[in-house]
Structures are given as C-alpha cells and as structure tokens.
Amino acid sequence: MLTMSAPILLDPTNESRPAQREQLARPASVKGLTVGLLDIVKARGDVYLNRLEELFVAEGAKVLRFRKPTFTKPAPPDLRHEISIQCNVVIEALAD
DSSP states (O other): OOOOOOOEEEETTOTTSOEEEEOOOOOSOOTTOEEEEEEOOOTTHHHHHHHHHHHHHHTTOEEEEEEOSOTTSOOOHHHHHHHHHHOSEEEEEOOO
16 A cells, blocks of 8 residues: 655755755635746746746736746845745746
C-alpha cells in the first residue's frame, strides 16, 4: 500500500541552512480571493502567467501582477511585503 505524506517545503534562500516549512492548505475555491502572480523575469514566464491570469479571473479571483527586478536574486523585502499584505495566495512563475 502506497501512502503519501504531506510534502516538506524548503526555503531556498539560504542554502547553508534551509528552513523547512509546512505546506498551507489550498483554498477550496479562488472565487473572491486575491491571487498574486510573481514574474521572476525568466524567458516566457509572462506567457504562463498571462494564461493563469485568464483562468483565475474566469473563476472569480482578483489578480495582481508583480515582477522581480532580476531572476538572479531573491525578491526584495519591500516587494515580498507588498505581496504578503495584498494577496491571499501567490504563484511564482519559472519558465525557459
């Protein structure tokens, strides 16, 4: 019998000592929620986020778009704070 345990999420921002975090429960619906879409500025990530925005809006979510200055560094603290106070859920896109 195969059993699946809850995934453990690792915070990659400090590889010498990664922080372990528990995954939060996903909302049953996005209707009425604010979804943040974070573009990390990798090639074609915006194409993926554009499609996600269409799908979320069709499901009744408000979508806010954010963009990192560069993909080579973590998002600046002020951007992370802005996202955390404005959004219920966040999706970060990576595409090449």
